[in-house]
Amino acid sequence: MASDDQGVDLLWGARDKPARPPRLALTVDRIAAAAIEVADAEGMASVSMQQVAARLDVTKMALYRHVASKAELVAVMIESAVGEPPDLGAVPGGWRPRLVAWSDLMREAWRRHPWLPAATTGERMTGPREVGWTESAVAALDGTGLDGGERMDAVFLLSGHIRNTQSGATAGTQPWTAEKQLRTILHEHQDRFPALHEAARSTNGAPRDNGWTFGLDRILDGIEVLIERRRAGTTG
Amino acid sequence: MASDDQGVDLLWGARDKPARPPRLALTVDRIAAAAIEVADAEGMASVSMQQVAARLDVTKMALYRHVASKAELVAVMIESAVGEPPDLGAVPGGWRPRLVAWSDLMREAWRRHPWLPAATTGERMTGPREVGWTESAVAALDGTGLDGGERMDAVFLLSGHIRNTQSGATAGTQPWTAEKQLRTILHEHQDRFPALHEAARSTNGAPRDNGWTFGLDRILDGIEVLIERRRAGTTG
DNA sequence: ACACCCAGTGTCCGACGGACACACAAGTAT
DNA sequence: ATACTTGTGTGTCCGTCGGACACTGGGTGT
Structure with a gap:
């Protein structure tokens, strides 16, 4: 002092x-x-x-x-x-690496403050830095051929996934994250939930990350499909 | 009395x-x-x-x-x-129509009770019907070649998206949903948020649904990419 | 007739967000 | 110097919250 x-x-x-x-x-x-x-x-x-x-x-x-x-x-x-929004201009490789970098930065900020996901839900005021983060991600999609609404929807989808997977707040939302007692319940009621039981059994030993990596890859793949489709001239 | x-x-x-x-x-x-x-x-x-x-x-x-x-x-x-979980066995066309049907049903249940998204976040007890809904969705992915963890992650991704887009609870999360005052703020600070400003301008007049349709299509496309990749024998 | 049981009552507690009147300092104008 | 204003922190009060606990009054089983 x-x-x-x-x-x-x-x-x-x-x-x-x-x-x-x-x-x-x-x-x-x-x-x-x-x-x-x-x-x-x-x-x-x-x-x-x-x-x-x-x-x-x-x-x-x-x-x-x-x-x-x-x-x-x-x-x-x-x-x-939330901190200052990042400048992704220096990230090479186009929109996808840019969004990955953005996601990592956002996840890191939210990891430092585990209450952020919970605090940023519901109707509330939005500050300039928060808008700046969104700006940063939307800018990463410039030149992809997506229209404005699509770019914003894509960012919303991505940031929603970050919130959902981040740090315990909504982590307990899905049954298999409550690990212990749920695993026993699933075991006791395996006749009632056969698909879940089989899924829990056949999960390979990959380290669980709350679905973060899986979801990120699926979302980016899905966006890529749309971008490619646009580039090919199809309107769908 | x-x-x-x-x-x-x-x-x-x-x-x-x-x-x-x-x-x-x-x-x-x-x-x-x-x-x-x-x-x-x-x-x-x-x-x-x-x-x-x-x-x-x-x-x-x-x-x-x-x-x-x-x-x-x-x-x-x-x-x-949440009501009784649905039986999707009668839905024809494989996993994708099944998940679409599941999403619609879940969205409808949550639309009837707009407090559900907010109430189902955080650490809490999970009841059999809720597990039943998950069971139903995981079962829809049977036979896709995804392993158990992937099937569960996919369902988590999908239900998270439903929660994020559903009915006002987290709808205010992203700046552009606060419509009125944000639109003016964006207008006043268009030099500070050029990408957002341009995106808001170039949004075609499609009816906004909070990113629901966009996100659903992207997620399912992304899952489809993975399934096809697996089917083709690539390990990625 | 009796005791027991138990669903519903009444009262109390600490913590919460917030309204409001006050105390008290530091200028500033006279 | 003296009064007035202004800005900043204090003290007290209110209604509401979730919940603990002792009580009561109407069955029921014996």
Whole structure:
């Protein structure tokens, strides 16, 4: 902390610069940073006005001088946590490697903040950085022959897949991710769910990644099919 | 209150039909039905123990005689709302029409209960009907040459896309769905988001469906590519 | 007649988001 | 110097949430 340095200054000199504000001024950025710390450490459910305020040694109502509501606080958290959107201009190889790079970057950002997938669902405000990420991905599809709506749908499809596979939030959504008890249930009711039972049995030992790689490859293959079809002149 | 009527009945007649249970017995099914009514009408946010109890003319604590917690109530709601999983055996044309039919049915069930997408995220209990829906979709991929893990990943991909595109819950996730104000923001900052601006401009007037059709076609195309590749004997 | 059982009630708790009035400092105008 | 404003954090209060716990009143089995 810089306050120690300040203390030395106060003792040995610079006495004339009298009372530097003893506590850091409360700002939106400091509030967002504290909220992100709470969310990273204890999950989105623990992000309450009082928890965040406590981390700043401040009353919860003090926060309302800087954010209008909890929703706004969350919006600021998101905008801060997603980080600057990437510039994919330097990625060689066309749209597909570009989208792969974009996905990896987005996944990495979301991995650092596991609460992001959950926080970015539902009606809410959208900030410029978030739009910037979308811009970046849509730009990666420039020159593919897809029209604007298709490019945006493709990005939506891809980012939705990232959210779905990312970090536990929606990971429990599908039965086979609850591993232990579900595996036993599936075993007990194998007569009722024969296809699932057989699928669980015949899964080769490949490391599970929540369907991330599989889905990414399928989505990109599907987009590629469409692009090729367009390039070949077929309207379908 | 019906107690007044009962009082009259008790005074003036029908004395022999003594005390028909004056209120319907509280059961898990009635509780779940009431909760679903609340959720359908006013959204998942309005589903509180007191709201549900009020609809049944009962104290909230009475509900706890039948469900252990709110999470369990929600689990029962889901299990009841998803309905019986479909039998796709009669759908002709192989795996692809089968998955399309499955998707349509699932979408329809979720359209009837717009809170389902939001309620089925996160760690939670999974009921037999929900597993049954998955079973149904995985079974549709029998005989495609995909291994068990791939079949399950494919179903996860598809159902994730349904959730993402369904009914407003995550619909606001992507910037262009917030339509009005975003369109103006995009217009004001067109220098900052040129690709998005150009995409919004060049979108042909096709009716927007939140990317549902586009994503479905891409996903199925992508799966088809993999199946064909397997059939051709390539290991990739 | 009796005790037992148990579904539903009443009351209480801590945590939540938020409204509102206040305290208290730092300018700024007089 | 003195008053007025302005901006920032505090204290108190409210309604709602999920849930614990003790109670009660109407059956039923003996």
